[in-house]
Amino acid sequence: MEIIEILREASKRIYENVKDLPGTDKAAGDFGLGAGGDISRNIDIIAEKTVLDYLKEINFKCVVLGEECGRVELSEKPKGFVIMDAIDGSANAVRGVPFFCSSLAFATENKLSSISDGVITNLSNGEMYWASKNQGAFYNNKEIKVHKKDPIYKIVGINTSGASIELINKLQPIFEKYDHTRHFGANALEMAMFARGLMDIFIDLRNKIRIQDIAAGYIIVKEAGGLLLDSNLHQLDADLGYETRVSFIAAANQEILDEVVSQIEK
Incomplete structure (x- = not known):
């Protein structure tokens, strides 16, 4: 099998x-x-x-x-x-x-x-x-496949559960610019929905995510044609240890990635 x-x-x-x-x-x-x-x-x-x-x-x-x-x-x-x-x-x-x-x-x-x-x-x-x-x-x-066309509504998935005030302040421009931000409470399923084209970008910069939360989503996003990067915009990778925590950005294409990241870096 x-x-x-x-x-x-x-x-x-x-x-x-x-x-x-x-x-x-x-x-x-x-x-x-x-x-x-x-x-x-x-x-x-x-x-x-x-x-x-x-x-x-x-x-x-x-x-x-x-x-x-x-x-x-x-x-x-x-x-x-x-x-x-x-x-x-x-x-x-x-x-x-x-x-x-x-x-x-x-x-x-x-x-x-x-x-x-x-x-x-x-x-x-x-x-x-x-x-x-x-x-x-x-x-x-x-x-x-991830959503490649210009969407009618840009939907930004963003996990801020338990985020520090510093991170919230850093992300504030995203909430101001985009009317349709989402977080439903299960990162793996949100990554799957992103891979299906239901979101344009999914962001989790809290440095709290465990490997178990994203392991299956990792290969599904990749195989669906999505970009999957760490907080430094390098290809996401990490060891499988229980102490390991990561941040990541999953983006449908370079254009939406550049657009959203430019808001964070202001």
Whole structure:
């Protein structure tokens, strides 16, 4: 079985196991801090266990890097790393806000740039995004590309959750210039929607994002033709460590990138 099919099957199983939980008491609970530093909720635990059980079932030789469970070695001779955020947007999921997802990716080495496959599933409806290196990006079996034309409305995705006052002040010109800014509470799903052409640029400069949050989005954005840069406007890359935090800008093209960055740099 190809790796992308393994990730897709694991993602489908997550959806089946958690689809009735959002907004219910069973979604919540407090299981302490996960490896990523956030409180683990019951829906997180169920979703991660679903993936781990499946990978063990098929004897997939890998090291799992989970948001909650941490590093789990499933083989002494792994083929690579499964990077897992089984529930991205846990707060939305617990409250029943229909915007949260699973994010699964596979990397051959300890680098973001070695990611070869990624799957993001919208867990509120089962819609799936996926990509494999040099094979294109897909949404429900239809190939997708970032938005290249001049849009009727420019939509700027921007994550400012927990941002410092300094960063808010730096970003203020963007809020003044663009009438349509968005953040829905799940970076992975927002990256997937950007790759589908529903946003023109997505910005997160808080230096808080973990690799688990963007691993699948990384390959999906790339395969959809998007630019993916760090805060210095270099090609985004990082190690897969739990202490690693990144900032990034995903842009549909150089024109929108230059336009928005010029507002930040004023």
